Amino acid sequence: MGNPLNLPFDPIERAHDNWSQRWGASPAMAAVTSLMRAQQILIGELDGALKPFGLTFARYEALVLLTFSSSGSLPLGKIGERLMVHPTSVTNTIDRLEGQGLVLRRPNPDDGRGVLAEITEAGRGVTEEATRTLLDLDFGLGCYSQEELWRMHEMFVRLRVDFGDFPAPAVEAVRRS
Template sequence: MAPRTDPLTLEVVELIGTVVARYYDEYDEAAAKHSLTGAQARVLGLLSLEPMPMRKIAQKLKCEPSNVTGIVDRLEARGLVERRPDPADRRVKLAASTNEGRTTAARLRDSLDFAREPLAGLSTDERTTLRDLLRRMLDEGGADG
């Protein structure tokens, strides 16, 4: 295993940080064009994939459930999200995107060019290798992907 302070590791960490910062900057900029905060856009993006309880949204965004409640309240006021009972447990409320919310989330995703444009310059094999390496880095079990 490579030492954590070797120059190559430090350069890779710096590059990953730069990629993440640029992604969030562009995401926030794209969200603002839809009169959303970055956090609202991220919640809307998650909910456009599937309805989920506040607790799960908070876990995915690594924030407090009380923060998610406020974000969902604001999205609901704009007609982008609705609360509904969970069919599996009617005591639990799910946040779900409305048709307008899914349309807005799709437009937001379509306006994000930062990741798409540089990735388009990579071959399919290079993108596959990058994906596999990122998956391996994120695998908490340490097993090969």
């Protein structure tokens, strides 16, 4: 359902109009509904673009994260923390990437309980190609200007801080607005 709908009207606008008559205008209801749809569209777009590489956006993010590490490897727990996904999802993600030869598991020398995921050369290659593809796509957000994108990002920072992802950033970090 990431596909074009081609409806003659905006179903969210119409839902909100009906909603207003019973419960009063709720910009929050309109915003949350259209945010959900936007996410659905974008994940469809990104996953579609990554399909030729055998990747999903989640798996792509894991690969990119590994390339950021100087050793090319990270404990699985760290990966989950950084990507904000559940430990069982990390296991699954790394399972797949390992099966594709883009990553390999090694015991963590610093922690006998732990496991490192290490990106392979093939993994690095795929990451580069996939990144070029996504950049060409503007990550699906080509209809926005740079300024709008930063504004959107900062809008979400507020939400994420509010829900306890991390402490409110220092003021200088909001310079780009």
